[in-house]
Amino acid sequence: MNYPWKNLSPKDGFKVRQNGLLSDMDQKILTFLYQPLIGATAYSLYMTLWTEVEDDKYWSDGILHSELLALLNIGIPELYQxxxxxxxxxxxxxxxxxxxxxxxxxxxxxxxxxxxxxxxxLLSLLLFxxxxxxxxxxxRQRFTSNSVNPKEFEEITKSFLDVYHFDSQLFNQEKNLLTEPVELVGATESTAPQLDSKQFDFKFFYDGLSTQYINRSSITKEIEKTIIVLNTMYGVDELKMQKAVLEASDIDTGKVDDRKLKQLIYDQYHQTNQQAVHVKDVMEEVIATSKTKRQFRKNELKHQGFTNEDIAVIEVSETMAxxxxxxxxxEQKGGFVAKTEEWTLENLLKRANLPSSVVNILIHYVLVVRGNPTFTQNLADSIANDWSQDNVTSPERAIQxxxxxxxxxxAKKQKREEQQKSYSKSKPATYRNNQASTRKETLPEWAKDDYQETEEKPMSKEEQEAFMQRIKRLEKQN
Structure with a gap:
């Protein structure tokens, strides 16, 4: 499953840069005007990022996305959205x-x-x-303020030169200092959302108006932007837009009234559509699709005989690097990734023709199923070679x-134990005693008769439950 948020991990770090200090008015604008457009989660994300920057600073400290996910109580797809x-x-x-x-x-x-x-x-129509x-x-009334009535009050404000003496000579002396290029806070202006104008054929639109009384110059850049917004929001094509522009124009002057144009398009749309314009969130559909596919895949894996623990490991293996x-x-085992393990993993990813999810199952096998303290190169290469030659391309096949x-x-262990018991019973007691008394302890462990390979067994029940709890938390974050 390849989704846009797949390259975003809870372990990735980030910093917040604040372009300027948010005023009380900015907060009100965000709350009352922007929040209806972006939703509560995006609003909470903005405010949370803003609070990460300390007072009188413009950069935050380094933070992990896992901390942000915990604060917002959402997963990676919702954060990306x-x-x-x-x-x-x-x-x-x-x-x-x-x-x-x-x-x-x-x-x-x-x-x-x-x-x-x-x-x-665009912003005002979306809010409307x-x-x-x-x-x-x-x-709109909340942010409306009546100006001072000039009939009731006379302005007596002093100008700059009424109060201050301007020293032009000093200005010339310090001119270089004043013009030094520096990046000041707030230099980057806020930007309004932009729409693609390519979907509206302005050439065809203007060709249709060329024989009418409308002056070409009366359709300004601002009105063109309005036309693009109306085309995008209400689906008005070039022919219908020509008619609407004609109705919104003054027959004597040929000028277009943009307010009348917007009202005409709005009325025409809602005469045939009882509901408000639905602004489709592309990511909502992608997230819904991913959840459906995930549930379908989970059901399919259960049908194939995989346990809930197997499925949890498979799902996490597909979402983490x-x-x-x-x-x-x-970290779950209380250890750390050594440099040699980093090199082993890096070489494995370069040389083995295995998907990342399969490599994750290999890691899980070595560190969890076998219980090895480290991810060693010889063992990893041996297993990776076997899986590559056997064309293991999915995590479920890797678990199999x-x-x-x-x-x-x-089976090998059981057979070895049975052979050892059979061999011991076939020898006389005196022979076995002599063999035991003459055995030399200088032999390496692997050469001793009673040597047994380390049993490959899962973690204890308690360790396994603790590990699965962590897997579930990681699964929730992704």
Whole structure:
């Protein structure tokens, strides 16, 4: 399963850069105007990232995504969905390092000022469709302030030169200092969401209007942006837009009234559609599809005879990178990933023609099923060679191979014990005693008669339960 959030891991680090200090007004704009558009999760993500930056600072300390997931109580897909919503609406820029160890930078952008928000066709129409006319008017009224009545009050404000003396000579002396290029806080302006204009054929649109009374110059860049928004939101094609523009134009001057144009399109749409415009969230569909596929796959694995524990390991193996998977197991066992293990894993991934999920099952076999303290190269290469030659391409097939290995070793052990018992019974007691008394302890362990290979067995029940609890927590995060 290949989903957009697959390359985002709870173990990835990130820092937050704040472009400027959020004012009380910014917070109100985010809460009342942006939250209806982006939803509660994206709003919570923005506010959480904002609080990660300490007062009077513009960069946060390094943080793991696992901490963010715990704070928001969501998984990786929901985090990714919330993040791209903030990006699309113009509240966030995301950067990722090009180094092997993945790190992100989340740059928070200030929301649009109120006067810009309500003048922006896309933002204002989205809000209008989301909350309805009554609530829209109420929200706009919340940010409306009457100006001072000039009939009642006379302005007596002093100008700069009325109060301060301007020394032009000093300005010339310090001119170089004042013009030094520095990156100041707030220099990056907030951006409104952008739409693709390619889907609307303006050439065909203008060709149809060329024979009409409308002045070409009256359709300004601002009106073109309005046309793109109306085309995107309400699906108005070029022919219908020509008709609407004609109705919204002054027959004497040929000028287009953009407010009338928006009202016409809105009325026409809602005459035939009783419901508000539904803005489709692409990621919601992808997440829903992934959940459906995941459930289907889980049912399929159960039908094939895999246990719930097997399925949990399979699912986690498909969502984590091998290094993260190994680190997680080592931490559960109270250990750490040694440098030699890093090199072994890196060489294995380069040389073995095995998917990452299969490599994860191999790691699980060595460190959990066998209970080995380290991931050694000889053993890893031997198993990887066997699996590559046997064309093991899925984690479930890898688990089947693990079970086959376990059963094979158990059978060998039983056969060896039976042979040893049979051999011992066939010898006279005096011979066995003499053999025991003359045995030399200088022999290596593997050469002794009573040598037995280390039994390959699972963790104890308590250790296994603790490990599965951790697997379930990782599964929830992904």
């Amino acid at each position: 919330a993040r791209i919503k903030l990006e699309a609406i113009g509240l966030l820029k995301t950067y990722v390092s090009s180094e092997q160890e993945k790190n992100f930078v989340y740059e928070l952008l200030s929301p649009q000022p109120v006067h810009v928000f309500f003048k922006d066709d 469709e989301k909350v309805g006319e009554r609530k829209f008017r109420k929200l 091998p290094y993260d998977f190994m680190t997680s197991i080592k 191979k693990v079970k086959e290995l376990y059963q094979e070793n158990a």
